[in-house]
Structures are given as structure tokens and as C-alpha cells.
Amino acid sequence: MALDQGVLSLNESYEDNYWDILPVERMQVSEEVTLPGQNKNEQFSRAEEKAVKAIQMHGMNINGKEVNPQIDEAYLLFGKARYYDQRFVPALEAFNYILYKYPASDKINQAKIWREKANLRLENDQVAIDKLKKLLKQNDLKDQDLADATSTLAQAYINIEALDSATTQLNIASLFTKNDDERGRYRYIQGQLYNKLGYKDSANFAFERVVKLNRKTPRIYLIAAQLELANNFDHATGDKVLLTETLTKIEENRENRPYLDKIYHQIGNFYARSDQDSLAVEYYNKSLRTNTRDKRLMAINYEILGDYFFDYTEYKIAGAYFDSTMMNMVTDTKPYRIIKRKRDNLDDVIYYEDIAFANDSIIKLTHLSSDQQVTFFEDYIENLKLKIEKEEEQKAIAQETTSREQDFGGIESKNSFNSREGSMQSLRGSSNKPPASSFYFYNPSTVSYGKNEFLKKWGNRELEDDWRWSTKSKSIISESAKNMTDVVDEKNEIFDPEYYISKIPTDQKLIDSIAKERNFAYYQLAVIYKEKFKEYELSENRFQELLAMDPEQKLVLPSKYNLYKIYLLLGKNSQAELAKNEIISNYPDSRYATILKNPESANLKDENSPESIYQVLYNKMQTHDYAEVISQADNYITSFEGDPMVPKFELLKATATGRLQGYEAYANALNFVALNYANTPEGAKAQDIIDNVLPKLASKDFVDNEADKNFKIVYYFTNATAKEIDAFKLALQTETDNVNVYDLSISVDVYNPTTTFVIVHGLKSKEGATGYAQALQEKKKNKIVQDFISVSSSNYRIIQIHKNFDDYLNLQ
Incomplete structure (x- = not known):
């Protein structure tokens, strides 16, 4: 027992996951280790x-x-x-x-x-299979023993993915078990297996057998089987009217209330496949409102709704749905990462869509005549007034309700006391008093009705003589109307069309700047739709809209090339051919034309591509040619505007700026990248450096650390030529090569645009560094004579970061 x-x-405590094949036995195996x-x-x-x-x-x-x-x-x-x-x-x-x-x-x-x-x-699956097959072969098992053996064998086959063998064993188990609960489960699992194998007819037959058990099996199996039958429905040849009636009966059956989350979801699927999107969205939302405990169901509902709103270009709503999707998923799984990537990409879409919408609106206003602008804002102001009036009216109604409760609260308390007193008189058997309920004010319903009727007829009157005169009428609503007028007077600025017209830009340079920003947003949206979301039709529309706006020339060619690629993907071969010929004819010297003339060259390294140019510039960065990197990066940022490589050039430029100009310039450059390219990996990296790296580099104070065992000799040159630096380095290298006590090395560092350092590394103390430099100056032959300082590695780092070399010299 x-x-x-x-x-x-x-x-009872076990919850089945109907999204996967159910286990034959209802038992949740815990990962926790049980101690003796x-x-x-x-x-x-x-x-x-x-x-x-x-x-x-x-x-x-x-x-x-x-x-x-x-x-x-x-x-x-x-x-x-x-x-x-x-x-x-x-x-x-x-x-x-x-x-x-x-x-x-x-x-x-x-x-x-x-x-x-x-x-x-x-997990000894094969051992179990061999032993059970031997048992079934050697013994004449009957009834429940046969059902238990075959169902266990079926689970073993499921574990090793031999699904067809499992269906045969489950069929035997369902025929011989004496337990209807088990029979319903075995047949349902059999249907799931047939579905996974792609045998829809066999699956439907298994599910129908579950449905025929009706009340003999747990209701969850019955509902799940009915929903699987609906899921397997053939929308091309099936009777949709009959299925709609069946689903409606399942939905309206009171016994099915615990399973409405799954029922609503399946009805939503039916309408989605029937191209009735509005009904599908309604039922997916109904499924969510059931407060289901099935997190996977919630995640699927939220994801479907997110996809719907994305298709309708409601990106902010779609983003909120994807956020909810991730909250109901297991983190660090492949499905979670897919949704997260989609959500992160959506940030870019929302950002650029907002820019495109706002700038489009401004530009349209600039194209209106003065009279058209006045008409436009007069209509806007009328709608604004109606909105304010409605808000004030709602406030007045709420205020009136509060006032009623306050004015009649004392009367209700008194009436309640009278009611109790009347009840006591009745209990005493007084024959002079009528029953308490016969008096008007003893009945709460009649009192409430009377109050409402009074307020409807007279409004909220003061308690004073001649209260019925019309001049005494002071209802709250009439007061609120006056208040609303006062509000309008106070806010008369926002009810003046000139207030808005004055804010419309008139300077052509500013208008051109807004248009330029709008065009860039359109280009980025088109690229995102094409590359990240594979929404080729949306991307095509954006590129075509951009080209119709007569954008800057640097956006025209990449837009046309992207359109050519989209036409190919959409199977629009004639339009693709036209786009190809236009690029080759009008831009024969471009790298796009080169690729189109010789498609095989697309797989080869293009020396003029942004990627190749970036690599060349990065190599210059490694050789300390910071000024050249900054100068060329500026040129390439302008010429490649709209290309995904631009943020990389910006971050490289910021790094070179920091190396050449120091901490403050580096911080400003990083802020620029973080703010202007916030939705790119480079922008995120810049923000991470600002948050986590710059605070550690902020101190300008030099340190005197006795434990520091790494010192340098720094020879400094002002406005020296590369030839002079190389000659000095060669002479210094000749001397250091003769030193066997220390492992010395030499490097050349750029300090700023006019100052260069030649550094000897590997010395163990400041005195030793100074003594060695002085010894090189005092040699009889091949003297090394040049201004120098001795500095620890930590202080040299501060000098290079904050460019405070002069401060260090003053301390010597």
C-alpha cells in the first residue's frame, strides 16, 4: 500500500513534456545524487x-x-x-x-x-533489449506481464532511436495491458512515433484510438490526441468547417478548462495555416492569458507573435515579444541563442527605423507650402484639443465620484445606525414601529438609486437655502469645463500653428544633413533585412525607396549591386540582368563591375575591398605609423560610408588617436564610436573599454615602487627624420650587443607627432640605467650622446598614456 x-x-507530481516523445513510464529522474x-x-x-x-x-x-x-x-x-x-x-x-x-x-x-x-x-539499453527479446522468445508471457515487457522494450528502442520497432512493441502493450491509463499513454506515444517517422495516417489512427477510450483514460491524453489530430490536418484536402466545429466543441467543453492553453494554441495554429492572421494572433494571446505553466508553450507563442509583428513592421512590439520569448527559454541553448541574435539584430532595425520615420516626416514638412503647413498643424491642434478635453472629462468624472462618496458617506453611516436600531425595535416586539426594511433610508438599494437620480437632475449642490435656483447650480463637470478652458489658455503655445512651423528647419544645409542621415538609415535597414533576416522583399523595397530619393553617390552603387543580388535570390532574372548591365555600363572601373564581369574573381582577394584596405591600415598601426592611420582612416570612412566596415575603421582610428595623442583624446574618440555606432560590435567594444578599461588608466600620478625591477633608458628626439632615428638605433644596437650581463633590447616608440623615443629595455634599476647611459656618453670611441631619462616600466606606461613627459622631466 x-x-x-x-x-x-x-x-501526480510528474509533468509530461508533450513537445517531445513521452517516456513510457511516468517518472522524473533527478540529477541529484542520493547519499546512503x-x-x-x-x-x-x-x-x-x-x-x-x-x-x-x-x-x-x-x-x-x-x-x-x-x-x-x-x-x-x-x-x-x-x-x-x-x-x-x-x-x-x-x-x-x-x-x-x-x-x-x-x-x-x-x-x-x-x-x-x-x-x-x-543507460544499458542494448543489454535490456537483448534480455527482453530473449524473455519474450523463451517464455509464454500473458496479459500484464506481456504488456510490461513489450512497453519496456519499446522504451529501449526509443532510447536507441529505433522508432519503427518501438511502435510495434507499443501496439502489443496497448492490447494486453489491463490498465486503461497505460493503454491511453501507449497509444498516444505510438502516434507520436508515427508522426516523427512521417506516417501521418498511422499516427492519426493511433490518436483516434486514444480518443475512443474517452473517459477510460486520463483526460490529458484525450485532449492531447485531439490536438495532434488537428495538427495533422491536411489543409489542402480536409474539411475545414468540420475541424472548426470540432475545435470549438473542445474549447467550449467545461471539462477542458485546465487545458485551454494548449487548445487555444492549436486553434491559433489552425487559423495561421488557414491564412487568417488576425484570428491566429487572437488565439495565441488567449493561450498566453491562461497563465499556463508550460514555459515552452509560452516561448513558442511569444516567438510566433514576435514574428507576426516583425512582418507587420511593428519592430518595438516584436522586440518586446522576443524578450518574453527568451525569459521562457533555457539559456545557453541553441534555440535561445537564435532568438537572442534575432533580438539583438532587431535593436538595429528599431534604431534605424526611428531615424528613417522621424527624418522622413521632417523632410515632408519642409516640402509643404506655408498654407499647407498651417492646414496640417491646424488639423493636428484640433485632434490635440479633443484629446485634452477627453482627459479632463475623465478626470472630472473621477473627481465627481470621489465627491459623491464623501458627501453621502455620513448619511450612509447614519442610515446604517437607524437600520440597526429599527432591527432592535423589531426584536423587542414594538407594535408602534414598522419593520426596518419598509423605511426608505433603511434600504441601501433605494438610497443608492435616489442619490444617482438626484445627481442626474440637480448636480452636486451646496447645502444652503434656495438650493434649487438655477443660479446656484455648480456641478463638478461644469467646473471642470472651466478648468479645461484654463488649461487651454495656459498651454496656448501648443495650440498655435506658428509654434510648430517655427521649428521646421529652413537652412538648406540642415535639411541636407537630415536627408543624408535618413538615406543612411534606409541603406542600413536594407542591408540588415538582406544579410541578417533574409527578408529579401523588405530589403528590395528599402533599396528601391532609397534610390528614388536621389541619395549621395557613394550609396548608389552599393545599393544597385545589392539589388542585383536580391533579384537573383528572388528569381527575378530579367531584373537582375538589367541591374548588372547598368552597373557595368555606368561604373566600369568599380570593384562591383569587376566582380560582375568576372564572377570567379569574387572568390579571390580584392585589394581594393574595404576588408583588404582595413588590413593594410591595421598593419601600419602595428608599425606605429599612427598619424598615417588616422589620416587614411578618415578618408576611407568617408569613401566607404554605408559599408559595414566603417565602424571598424572608426575604432582603429580611435586606437591610433589614443596612441598618438593620449588618454583624453582616446576617451573622446571612444565615446564617438560608442554613441554613433551603438548597435554594432565595434560600438559595444568601445563602450566596454570606456566602462572597464579607461577607469584603470585614469591616474596620471607617477609611482615610486621599490619592487619595480624593470627599467628603461629613453632617448628622446624632436622633429628627427627617420634616417637619423635609424642611424642612432644602429649605433646603439652595436653597443648593447656587447653587453652579456643583461638581456638588452631596443625599440622605437612614437610619443607624439613631433617627438620620438628610442628605448633600451632590460635594465634592473634606475641607477643602473642612468649609469649605463652615462658610460656610453663617456666612451673614447663611438660615443652615444643624446638627451635621455631613466624610467621604470610603470612610469613609462603613464607617460605614454597621458602624454605627460614634460611633467616627468620636471621631477628629475
């Missing part, structure tokens, strides 16, 4: 304890043979209790003991089946 109760509680003496369920502990007592107190082992026929059942109970308590190795030992010690037991077949169930839990 304890074991049965434990199994029942186990089944610990139990997950007290009922199983009790069952195990009782089995042990039966074995210890009632076992009759005479001449090596057990003569009590109940002891084998006690061992079987013992093993089952351990199995359900998820101690599978000890359970396996108990079942093996029965097979070894009681070979003639009438429970021997059950022990063999349970042994293989334990093997399955220990």
Missing part, C-alpha cells in the same frame, strides 16, 4: 522498510532453500521501492537476487522485466 501511494504521488541513508520519498522508504522486516522476520531458509513463498514477493517489493526512489544499482541487485535465489518463483518474469527497467535507467 505504501508503494502504491508513493507511485500515485510520483505520477537518504530517501526522496517517505512512502518508498516505508515500503522498503516493510520488505526488509518481512525478509528478516519471516524468512525460512531450510537447507539452503526458502520455504516461505512470500519472501520472493518481499524482495520484489524491496527492489521496486529502491527503483522508484531512484537508487537503480541497489534495485538491480535486489532483482538479480530473486533470479539467483528463487528461479522457480511465480514472480520470476516480473523480476526479469524490472531488472531490465533498472538497466534502462542505468
Whole structure:
């Protein structure tokens, strides 16, 4: 009885995942390790304890043979209790003991089946299959034993992905089991397997058999089977009217309320496949409003709705749905990463769509005549006034409701006291007083009705003489109308068309700048739709709209080339040919024309591509040619505007600026990248440097660290030529090569546009560095004479970061 109760509680606490193939047995295996003496369920502990007592107190082992026929059942109970308590190795030992010690037991077949169930839990799938096949072949199993053996074998086949073999075993199990709960589960799993194998007709037959069980099987299997039948519906040839009626009956059945989340979702799927998007969206939202505990269902609903709103270009709403999708998914999984990438890309879309919409609106206003502008804003102001009036009216109604409650609160308290007093008089048996309920003010319903009627007719009147005169009428709503007029007067600026017209830009340079920003936003949107979302039609529309706006020349050619690629992807070959010929004819010297003339060259390295140019510039950065990097980066940023490589050039320029001009210039350059390219990896990297790296570099103070064992000699040159620097470095290298005590090396560092350092590395103290430099100056031959300082590595780092070399010289 304890074991049965434990199994029942186990089944009730277990939640099936109907998105995957159900396990044959309802039991959630925990990943937690159970220590000796610990139990997950007290009922199983009790069952195990009782089995042990039966074995210890009632076992009759005479001449090596057990003569009590109940002891084998006690061992079987013992093993089952351990199995359900998820101690599978000890359970396996108990079942093996029965097979070894009681070979003639009438429970021997059950022990063999349970042994293989334990093997399955220990992932010994092939062992279980071999033993069960042998058992089925050698023994004439019947009824429940046959059902248990075949269902266990089916689970083993599912584990090794032999789904067709599993369906055969489940069919046998469903025919021979005596438990209708098991029968419904086996048939439902059989339908799932057929679905996965692609046999829709066989799956539908299995699900129909579940439906025919009706109340003999748990309702969840019945509902799940009906929804699977709807999911397998053939929209091309099936009777949609009949399916709609069936789904409506399932939805309206009161017994199905616990499963409305799944029902609404399936109805949404039906309408989505029937191209009835508005109804589909309604039912997906209904599914979410059921407060379902199925996180995967919630994630799927949110993702579908996010995709819908993305297709309708409602990007902010789509972004919110994708955020909710991720909240209901397991992090660090492939589906989660896909949604996260889609959501991150959506940030770019929202950003550029906002720019495009706002700038489009401004430019349209600049194209209107003065009279048209006045008419436009007069219409806007009328709508604004209506909106304010509505808001003020709602405030007035709320204020009136509050006033009523305050004015009549005391009367209600008094009436309630009178009602109680009247009730007491009735109880005393007074014949002079009528029953309490017969008096007007003793009945709350009539009092409430009277109040409302009074307010409708007279409004909120002061308690004073001649209160019925019309001049005394001061309803809250009339007061609020006056207040609203005052509000309008106070805000008369926003009700003046000239207020808005004065803000429309008139300077052509500013208008051109707004148009330029708008065009760049259109280009970026088109590229994002094409590259990140594969929404080729949306991308095509954006590119065509951009070209119709007569954008800057640097956006025209890449837009036309992208359109050519989109036409090919959409199968519009004639339009693609036209676009190709136009590029080759009008831009024969461009790299795009070169690629189109010789498609094989697209796979070769293009020396004029932004990627190749960036690599060349990056190599110059490594050779300390910072001024050249900054200058060329500026040129390429202008010439490649609109290309995805531009943020990389900007970040490279910022790094070179920092190396050449120091901390403050670096911080400003990084801020520029972070603000203007916020939705790119380079912008994110710049922001990360600002947040996490710059604070560590902020200190300008030099340090005197006795533990510092790394010093340098810094020779400094002002406005020296490259030839002079090379000659000095060669002479210095000749001297350092003769030093065997220290491992010295030489480098050339740029300090600023006019100052260059030649540095000797590898000295262990400041005094030693200074002494070695002075010794080189005092040589009889080949003297090394040049201004120098000795500096620790940490202080040299501060000098280069903050460009405060003069401050360090003053300290010497």
C-alpha cells in the first residue's frame, strides 16, 4: 500500500513534456545524487522498510532453500521501492537476487522485466533489449506481464532511436495491458512515433484510438490526441468547417478548462495555416492569458507573435515579444541563442527605423507650402484639443465620484445606525414601529438609486437655502469645463500653428544633413533585412525607396549591386540582368563591375575591398605609423560610408588617436564610436573599454615602487627624420650587443607627432640605467650622446598614456 501511494504521488507530481516523445513510464529522474541513508520519498522508504522486516522476520531458509513463498514477493517489493526512489544499482541487485535465489518463483518474469527497467535507467539499453527479446522468445508471457515487457522494450528502442520497432512493441502493450491509463499513454506515444517517422495516417489512427477510450483514460491524453489530430490536418484536402466545429466543441467543453492553453494554441495554429492572421494572433494571446505553466508553450507563442509583428513592421512590439520569448527559454541553448541574435539584430532595425520615420516626416514638412503647413498643424491642434478635453472629462468624472462618496458617506453611516436600531425595535416586539426594511433610508438599494437620480437632475449642490435656483447650480463637470478652458489658455503655445512651423528647419544645409542621415538609415535597414533576416522583399523595397530619393553617390552603387543580388535570390532574372548591365555600363572601373564581369574573381582577394584596405591600415598601426592611420582612416570612412566596415575603421582610428595623442583624446574618440555606432560590435567594444578599461588608466600620478625591477633608458628626439632615428638605433644596437650581463633590447616608440623615443629595455634599476647611459656618453670611441631619462616600466606606461613627459622631466 505504501508503494502504491508513493507511485500515485510520483505520477501526480510528474509533468509530461508533450513537445517531445513521452517516456513510457511516468517518472522524473533527478540529477541529484542520493547519499546512503537518504530517501526522496517517505512512502518508498516505508515500503522498503516493510520488505526488509518481512525478509528478516519471516524468512525460512531450510537447507539452503526458502520455504516461505512470500519472501520472493518481499524482495520484489524491496527492489521496486529502491527503483522508484531512484537508487537503480541497489534495485538491480535486489532483482538479480530473486533470479539467483528463487528461479522457480511465480514472480520470476516480473523480476526479469524490472531488472531490465533498472538497466534502462542505468543507460544499458542494448543489454535490456537483448534480455527482453530473449524473455519474450523463451517464455509464454500473458496479459500484464506481456504488456510490461513489450512497453519496456519499446522504451529501449526509443532510447536507441529505433522508432519503427518501438511502435510495434507499443501496439502489443496497448492490447494486453489491463490498465486503461497505460493503454491511453501507449497509444498516444505510438502516434507520436508515427508522426516523427512521417506516417501521418498511422499516427492519426493511433490518436483516434486514444480518443475512443474517452473517459477510460486520463483526460490529458484525450485532449492531447485531439490536438495532434488537428495538427495533422491536411489543409489542402480536409474539411475545414468540420475541424472548426470540432475545435470549438473542445474549447467550449467545461471539462477542458485546465487545458485551454494548449487548445487555444492549436486553434491559433489552425487559423495561421488557414491564412487568417488576425484570428491566429487572437488565439495565441488567449493561450498566453491562461497563465499556463508550460514555459515552452509560452516561448513558442511569444516567438510566433514576435514574428507576426516583425512582418507587420511593428519592430518595438516584436522586440518586446522576443524578450518574453527568451525569459521562457533555457539559456545557453541553441534555440535561445537564435532568438537572442534575432533580438539583438532587431535593436538595429528599431534604431534605424526611428531615424528613417522621424527624418522622413521632417523632410515632408519642409516640402509643404506655408498654407499647407498651417492646414496640417491646424488639423493636428484640433485632434490635440479633443484629446485634452477627453482627459479632463475623465478626470472630472473621477473627481465627481470621489465627491459623491464623501458627501453621502455620513448619511450612509447614519442610515446604517437607524437600520440597526429599527432591527432592535423589531426584536423587542414594538407594535408602534414598522419593520426596518419598509423605511426608505433603511434600504441601501433605494438610497443608492435616489442619490444617482438626484445627481442626474440637480448636480452636486451646496447645502444652503434656495438650493434649487438655477443660479446656484455648480456641478463638478461644469467646473471642470472651466478648468479645461484654463488649461487651454495656459498651454496656448501648443495650440498655435506658428509654434510648430517655427521649428521646421529652413537652412538648406540642415535639411541636407537630415536627408543624408535618413538615406543612411534606409541603406542600413536594407542591408540588415538582406544579410541578417533574409527578408529579401523588405530589403528590395528599402533599396528601391532609397534610390528614388536621389541619395549621395557613394550609396548608389552599393545599393544597385545589392539589388542585383536580391533579384537573383528572388528569381527575378530579367531584373537582375538589367541591374548588372547598368552597373557595368555606368561604373566600369568599380570593384562591383569587376566582380560582375568576372564572377570567379569574387572568390579571390580584392585589394581594393574595404576588408583588404582595413588590413593594410591595421598593419601600419602595428608599425606605429599612427598619424598615417588616422589620416587614411578618415578618408576611407568617408569613401566607404554605408559599408559595414566603417565602424571598424572608426575604432582603429580611435586606437591610433589614443596612441598618438593620449588618454583624453582616446576617451573622446571612444565615446564617438560608442554613441554613433551603438548597435554594432565595434560600438559595444568601445563602450566596454570606456566602462572597464579607461577607469584603470585614469591616474596620471607617477609611482615610486621599490619592487619595480624593470627599467628603461629613453632617448628622446624632436622633429628627427627617420634616417637619423635609424642611424642612432644602429649605433646603439652595436653597443648593447656587447653587453652579456643583461638581456638588452631596443625599440622605437612614437610619443607624439613631433617627438620620438628610442628605448633600451632590460635594465634592473634606475641607477643602473642612468649609469649605463652615462658610460656610453663617456666612451673614447663611438660615443652615444643624446638627451635621455631613466624610467621604470610603470612610469613609462603613464607617460605614454597621458602624454605627460614634460611633467616627468620636471621631477628629475
